[in-house]
Amino acid sequence: MPSTYNKIHRLKSQGWTWPEFLAELEQVAVHSIDEKTLYSNFRLPHRKPNKLLEETINQLHEKYFPSPFPKEVEGLITLYNHLVSAKNYRTQEDDIELLKQFVLAELQHDNPQYDLRYSRLAWLAANIAFDRISYCRDNGLLEQLVENQKSALQWFQQAKQVITHYQQTVEIKIEPFVIYKLTQNMLASYLNALPSTNRLDNNDLKSFIDSSDYISETKHMLELEPFQWGIARNGLRFSSLLKNAEDCEYFYRALVTANKHFLDIDYQLPGALSIRESDDFHWALDIIRNRNLPVILEQL
Amino acid sequence: MNIKQGFIALLTALIFVLASGCSFAPPESPAPMVKQKKEQAQEAAQEQPQSQESLNPSPSIMDGMEERKSNGSDDMERLD
Numbered sequence: 001m002p003s004t005y006n007k008i009h010r011l012k013s014q015g016w017t018w019p020e021f022l023a024e025l026e027q028v029a030v031h032s033i034d035e036k037t038l039y040s041n042f043r044l045p046h047r048k049p050n051k052l053l054e055e056t057i058n059q060l061h062e063k064y065f066p067s068p069f070p071k072e073v074e075g076l077i078t079l080y081n082h083l084v085s086a087k088n089y090r091t092q093e094d095d096i097e098l099l100k101q102f103v104l105a106e107l108q109h110d111n112p113q114y115d116l117r118y119s120r121l122a123w124l125a126a127n128i129a130f131d132r133i134s135y136c137r138d139n140g141l142l143e144q145l146v147e148n149q150k151s152a153l154q155w156f157q158q159a160k161q162v163i164t165h166y167q168q169t170v171e172i173k174i175e176p177f178v179i180y181k182l183t184q185n186m187l188a189s190y191l192n193a194l195p196s197t198n199r200l201d202n203n204d205l206k207s208f209i210d211s212s213d214y215i216s217e218t219k220h221m222l223e224l225e226p227f228q229w230g231i232a233r234n235g236l237r238f239s240s241l242l243k244n245a246e247d248c249e250y251f252y253r254a255l256v257t258a259n260k261h262f263l264d265i266d267y268q269l270p271g272a273l274s275i276r277e278s279d280d281f282h283w284a285l286d287i288i289r290n291r292n293l294p295v296i297l298e299q300l
Numbered sequence: 301m302n303i304k305q306g307f308i309a310l311l312t313a314l315i316f317v318l319a320s321g322c323s324f325a326p327p328e329s330p331a332p333m334v335k336q337k338k339e340q341a342q343e344a345a346q347e348q349p350q351s352q353e354s355l356n357p358s359p360s361i362m363d364g365m366e367e368r369k370s371n372g373s374d375d376m377e378r379l380d
Contacts (some may be wrong), residue, residue, distance in 0.1 A: 077380060079311075095310050102307040127378055134375050181379035188376035196374065234376065271377065278374035 004049040007061040008042045009227035014064065028063070029056045045229055045259050046269045068174050073120040076103075080124060084131055100128045119162040123182070126155030130185065133192045145193060152189040156182050180221050183212050184234065196279040199241050209238060215247060222254050229258035233272070240284030248284040249291060256297045263294045 012021060018035060025033050033053055041047050049057070067074055080099060086092060103125045112118055129151035136145035160182040167174045190204050199205065209215065218235040222228060232254035239247035255262040265285065268274040275281045275288075288294065 081380070091313075095313070098306045098310045102304065105304075123380075127380070130378050184376075185378050188378060192375045237374075237376075273374045280374050 003045075003230075004041060004054050004057050005045045005047070006225075006228060006230075007057050008038070010225065011057070011060060011064060012042065013225070013227070024060055025056055028059045045261065046267075048270065065175070068116055068172065068178065069120040070117045073117055073124070077120070077124050077127070080127065096128060100125065103128070114162045115166055116163070119159040119166065122155045122159040122162065126152045126159065126185065129155065130189055130192075133189060137193055137195060149189050149193045153186055156186045156189065160186075176224065177221065180217055180231075183214060183217060184231075186212070187214060187234075187238070199280060200283065201243065202241070205238070206242060209242065214238065215244075219250070219254075222258075226254070226257050227259075229255060229262065229269075232258050233275075236275070236284055237278075237280045240281050243283055245287050248287040249293065252284065252288050252293055253297065256293075263298050265294070 011024075016024065018039070021038065022033070022035060025038070029052070031052060033056060037050070037053055041049050041053060076099075080096075083089070083092065083095060083099070089095075103121055106121050107118065107125060129148040132148045133145060133152065136142075136148060160179060163174060163179060163182075166172070187205070187208060190202075190208055191199065194202060194205075215235065215238070218231055221231050222235070225231075232251050236248060236251035236255060239251055252262075261267045262275075265276045265288065266274045268277070275285065
């Protein structure tokens with residue numbers, strides 16, 4: 001789910017002026033939102049939006065960029081996200097398992113219809129397996145780790161194939177970002193299965209990146225949506241892990257284009273380490289420093 | 301219990317949890333809400349000795365995320 005920061009940028013990139021943006025918000029907001037709040041959430045990726053802004057932006061985003069998936073399955077994904085992130089939820093594991101069994105039963109009907117509902121359910125099945133990967137890795141549950149990784153990869157791939165096929169058959173336009181998200185999730189399934197010390201030059205990562213055309217797809221996505229700092233950061237991460245100096249420079253420049261705060265290698269966002277702190281970026285950091293990129297880019 | 305029944309039971313439990321969290325008193329009547337909260341706190345205090353064990357969360361798949369980050373392990377989040 002894109003952050004409020006990304007949604008504000010996506011809405012703004014339709015060409016709205018700030019007064020037009022505020023007028024659009026007025027139409028869906030319960031209470032009015034002031035320009036200062038909107039603008040500061042536009043400028044600062046680390047800014048946590050207040051509840052009113054978050055909900056209003058969600059509504060406006062859904063109006064202009066509606067999800068192509070059926071609402072009832074979107075609801076199921078929201079339900080699962082609440083379930084998996086709940087604190088002190090005593091029966092969390094059991095309830096996730098129940099939900100998983102339901103989703104798998106829906107997917108394994110005798111005559112499944114390979115449509116958007118099916119693909120989104122497959123996405124949810126993949127999410128459930130994906131969310132267990134890091135836990136299994138950290139707790140030495142090797143067998144379960146392999147099983148969950150395999151399941152996540154299988155269902156993400158299935159979702160991708162069905163969406164790709166469906167949009168060709170029905171001639172429906174699905175945003176390229178939808179397919180890209182699945183590619184990135186598959187790559188994440190490989191990455192998260194590895195402890196940070198084993199990621200550099202890893203063969204599984206290398207072969208997936210080569211076969212999926214991830215780097216060029218990432219560059220294409222950033223041309224379409226240059227504000228997507230998360231995409232640029234992951235591009236930089238994998239260029240670093242694969243020791244590609246030119247791509248490291250490319251994605252660091254893209255990261256700074258997405259937001260100037262990233263000129264500071266210690267810049268940290270909620271839920272992510274700074275570039276300096278994360279092991280995955282160590283190789284890139286030498287390139288960034290040796291080429292004096294923060295200083296050069298600050299002057300542009 | 302088959303899968304569908306189990307799923308319905310899960311949905312019911314979640315709706316109950318959400319409904320409990322969303323309950324509110326009208327703005328003109330703050331006093332009953334304060335009273336209700338006090339009562340709930342007292343009940344919770346009374347119940348604590350019996351239910352202490354069950355209140356401990358089971359090891360969750362999301363547990364340890366912060367610890368992982370402090371160890372320099374920077375996992376990727378999935379995109380929905």
